[in-house]
Amino acid sequence: MAEKPKEYWRWDEYNWRNPDIDWRKAKIITAGVDVGSVSSQAVIMADGELYAFANMRTGSDSPNSAINAMNWALEGTGMALSDINFTVGTGYGRVNVPFANKAVTEIACHARGANYMYGSTVRTVLDMGGQDCKAIRIDEKGKVVSFLMNDKCAAGTGRGMEVFANLLAVPIVEVGEMSLQVEEEPAPVSSTCVVFAKTEATGLLRDGWPKEKVLAAYCSAMAHRVISLLERNGVEKDFAITGGIGKNVGVVSRIEKELGLTALKPRYDTQIAGALGGALFAKALVEKGTKK
Amino acid sequence: MIANYGYKDGSGDFFVIIDTDKCMECPEKPCVAACPENVLEVMIDDYDDEVLAVREAFRKKVKYSCGPCKPAGKEVVRPCHKVCALGGIKHSW
Structure with a gap:
């Protein structure tokens, strides 16, 4: 059998969780899901603090990519999708995030995410x-x-x-x-x-x-x-x-x-900025009283 | 907000530049009706403001969509520029 050619372009997909945060104590849990043309990220925030995220390649199906990224971010947290108060979808596939409560452009989300990652x-x-x-x-x-x-x-x-x-x-x-x-x-x-x-x-x-x-x-x-x-x-x-x-x-x-x-030197993975901004938008919307 | 809709490719820079702060001061938005190619639309942006934008379908072809209003080498004021009293619309070429 022919050997599969090596994919030099392939970057590491991974998930991460902040061990110092107990999400059960948080008042507002929000999420941002960035379905990009190449990669998808899901970010979960607890009271505006970065709690968990997953970063993976986007597949051929945007809704599935969003679901996979979110499931991976939730993995091992004990949190269910229903525990999240509000989710914002962003990126090319923002209208294809099945569980998102609102879609926000990636321009606005990257701006908000960069403000959090790098400071005001x-x-x-x-x-x-x-x-x-x-x-x-x-x-x-x-x-x-x-x-x-x-x-x-x-x-x-x-x-x-x-x-x-x-x-x-x-x-x-x-x-x-x-x-x-x-x-x-x-x-x-x-x-x-x-x-x-x-x-x-x-x-x-x-x-x-x-x-x-x-x-x-x-x-x-x-x-x-x-x-x-x-x-x-x-x-x-x-x-x-x-x-x-x-x-x-x-x-x-x-x-x-x-x-x-x-x-500026980033505090987090530069790829999550859009999803991070989405989660911050979600928090602002919850605080404004926006219903799911 | 200054919104640059368009693109840069091997043939040049083609951007429609919209000052959305000026759009917010203009309730009529006559530029939408003035555009013979129907390139412009009114939308609610991410900050819940009613602003002008280039329709999604035109964003990768503004060179061609906006081309007929200003033929190369001719000093013509585009219809959208003419009706915008606040000077909120510009083209990069």
């Missing part, structure tokens, strides 16, 4: 998601002041990075570090199209470029790409990155260098 000084949020990229400016309460989203092109997104990880047979979690192992920064590859960037990279490999240098050229292209979006929307300190690419030091450090700003 954040003014510019760059969300680098699976298949889109968002530049968001927010106020001290995490409310959106301006936004710009690009979801027409995979350049500057997580999926683009997955394509490169597979092309170069480098595990996706190692791409960032590896891209920094170059003596001199190469010129970026095409920053407007992943397909063209891949073609260009194949040519560079044929010319004898080492993987590190090709990855540096791609990470640099990705940084160029998102900076043009950030500048269109305006950049103000403090700056933070959410989404999966926020974990790629190769892209983050190049964005920081070009912007002349250091991104």
Whole structure:
């Protein structure tokens, strides 16, 4: 039997629970479920404190992805779905979360989530998601002041990075570090199209470029790409990155260098920002008296 | 809020820029009726404000939907800009 090809793009799916919180003592339990194009997250909060979450790949069926993520977040907590007072669905599949009480856009949820994750000084949020990229400016309460989203092109997104990880047979979690192992920064590859960037990279490999240098050229292209979006929307300190690419030091450090700003260090997984924001929206809605 | 609806691709930047704070001051929203392509709509945003937005179906093709109102090389004021007394709508191209 033929061996299954290795999936270098595959990242670790996991769940997490805060052992210091007893959810039974909480007055308000809320949840946010972010069904994205590539990954899905479910976040549970107890009285506005992060209690548990799960982060996994989105399957071909959005409602099932939402259910699976939520079940995994609930696993081992002793909590049932009926214990949750209010759930907000967000992300591409936000209208397909069967148990959500309300749908909120991922732009508003990432803004609110970043405010919680990074603190009230954040003014510019760059969300680098699976298949889109968002530049968001927010106020001290995490409310959106301006936004710009690009979801027409995979350049500057997580999926683009997955394509490169597979092309170069480098595990996706190692791409960032590896891209920094170059003596001199190469010129970026095409920053407007992943397909063209891949073609260009194949040519560079044929010319004898080492993987590190090709990855540096791609990470640099990705940084160029998102900076043009950030500048269109305006950049103000403090700056933070959410989404999966926020974990790629190769892209983050190049964005920081070009912007002349250091991104704030996250307290939690950058991928959960949207779902976290959803759970915070849910809490605000419960406090406002919104019924399920 | 400044909402940028549209995209950036290999051919350029194509964004319809809406200042939703100005929309909230404008109860009539004449821009919706002025758009010959029916690109604009009134919606309730995430903060429960009644604002203007580009319809979902047009967000990835505004270059083409808004193109006929301002042919390349011609200095024409787009109909949506003309009726917006508060100057709340702009195009990036």
